[in-house]
Every structure is written in C-alpha cells, then in structure tokens.
Amino acid sequence: MAIDHAKEPLYTADEALARLKAGNLRFINGEARFPTVQKEVLADLAKGQQPYVTILGCSDSRVPPELVFDAGFGELFVIRVAGNVLGPSILGTLQYAGLHLRTPLFVVLGHEGCGAVQAAIASRFDGTRQASRIEILLEQIIPALDALDPDAAPDELLRAGVEANVRRTMRELLETPEARARLAEGHMRLIGAVYELDSGRVRFLD
Numbered sequence: 492m493a494i495d496h497a498k499e500p501l502y503t504a505d506e507a508l509a510r511l512k513a514g515n516l517r518f519i520n521g522e523a524r525f526p527t528v529q530k531e532v533l534a535d536l537a538k539g540q541q542p543y544v545t546i547l548g549c550s551d552s553r554v555p556p557e558l559v560f561d562a563g564f565g566e567l568f569v570i571r572v573a574g575n576v577l578g579p580s581i582l583g584t585l586q587y588a589g590l591h592l593r594t595p596l597f598v599v600l601g602h603e604g605c606g607a608v609q610a611a612i613a614s615r616f617d618g619t620r621q622a623s624r625i626e627i628l629l630e631q632i633i634p635a636l637d638a639l640d641p642d643a644a645p646d647e648l649l650r651a652g653v654e655a656n657v658r659r660t661m662r663e664l665l666e667t668p669e670a671r672a673r674l675a676e677g678h679m680r681l682i683g684a685v686y687e688l689d690s691g692r693v694r695f696l697d
C-alpha cells in the first residue's frame with residue numbers, strides 16, 4: 492500500500508453515496524459500465540489512488556463490492572472480512588483510509604444470508620461450537636445479537652442479526668477518537684447497508 496498524501500476529495504460524502512446508489516441501480520438493471528479496464532485508466536491509476544469511499548464488507552463470494560456498485564478500478568477502497576467485523580488490522584486499514592486517502596464516505600456493508608452471522612446466532616442461542624479461530628471471529632459478532640428475539644423464525648432472526656451486526660460495527664467505529672473527530676468536522680459520513688442476495692439491491696440503513 493503506497494502512502495498517498497491527502498488531496499482534496501473528488502466528491503463530498505453525499506455525492507459519493509449518490510454514486511454508489513446509481514452504480515447499484517445500473518448493476519440491478521444489467522447496465523454495468525465496466526466490462527474491461529482501459530490502458531489509459533491503468534496508466535493514470537499507476538500514479539496514485541483517490542477512492543471516494545471506503546467499504547468494510549464480508550468476504551462472501553456473492554457480494555463483490557466493485558460489481559455490486561458497478562465501480563471501476565481506483566473508486567472503492569475495500570476491506571473484506573467474514574462478518575464485516577473490526578479487529579486490529581481492519582482498524583489500521585480504516586485509519587489509513589481516513590488519514591491518508593481521506594475518503595469522505597465509509598460504508599459498513601453486510602448482506603443477507605451471512606454465514607458468519609448465522610454461525611454467531613447458532614453459537615449464541617444453541618451453544619454450537621466452531622474451530623478455534625472461527626470462534627474468535629464469532630466473538631466479534633455475538634455481542635451484536637443481544638437484543639434479538641431467539642424465538643423469531645430462523646429467517647427473521649438471521650435478517651435481524653445481519654442488520655444488528657452492521658450497526659454494532661458502526662457503533663464500534665464511531666467510538667474511535669479519529670472517527671469522532673472527522674465526523675464532527677463534517678467531512679466524513681458513515682453509513683450502514685445490507686446487500687440483498689436475491690435482488691442484487693443494496694439497502695442503505697437509516
């Protein structure tokens with residue numbers, strides 16, 4: 492990762508969000524713009540990157556952010572980890588995005604049918620156990636499930652768990668001093684979203 496010195500952002504947080512929404516619509520409508528990368532684009536990007544959004548998403552193979560938002564090389568700064576959870580390396584990457592890339596928008600992107608959230612639900616409510624390092628990952632998700640109704644239908648429980656997990660990651664992020672400072676400056680916006688597997692639509696949370 493090359494260190495880029497801060498430049499003026501290309502877009503405001505609101506403009507960045509509008510670009511994501513427009514890209515997701517093109518994706519859903521089968522009008523994606525980027526079948527290939529052009530040589531001149533690569534040559535330009537070799538000089539440096541200036542992505543307009545940082546996305547913390549899940550590793551799930553069905554949720555590739557660049558395709559979901561019909562975004563090209565150099566547009567999205569993406570971190571993917573099962574269950575879109577935080578951890579030291581993730582926080583370091585986010586801090587890099589905030590301090591050096593200065594992306595105006597940060598998105599925590601969960602998705603329907605998330606296996607990591609499903610496993611955390613099974614662990615929390617049924618006492619199911621996983622291999623040791625998976626357990627460590629699930630420990631990041633389990634506290635998000637406290638307010639869930641264990642008697643809800645399994646589909647509903649998972650749906651609520653996915654959203655609660657996105658919100659917990661956002662809350663944890665907001666607890667970092669630099670996130671608080673940048674949000675107070677008004678130059679940064681943090682938003683949560685859930686990708687719908689069957690429709691391809693990204694639902695941005697309030």
Ligand SMILES: [Zn+2]
Binds near residue numbers: 550602605608
């Ligand atoms: Zn997932």
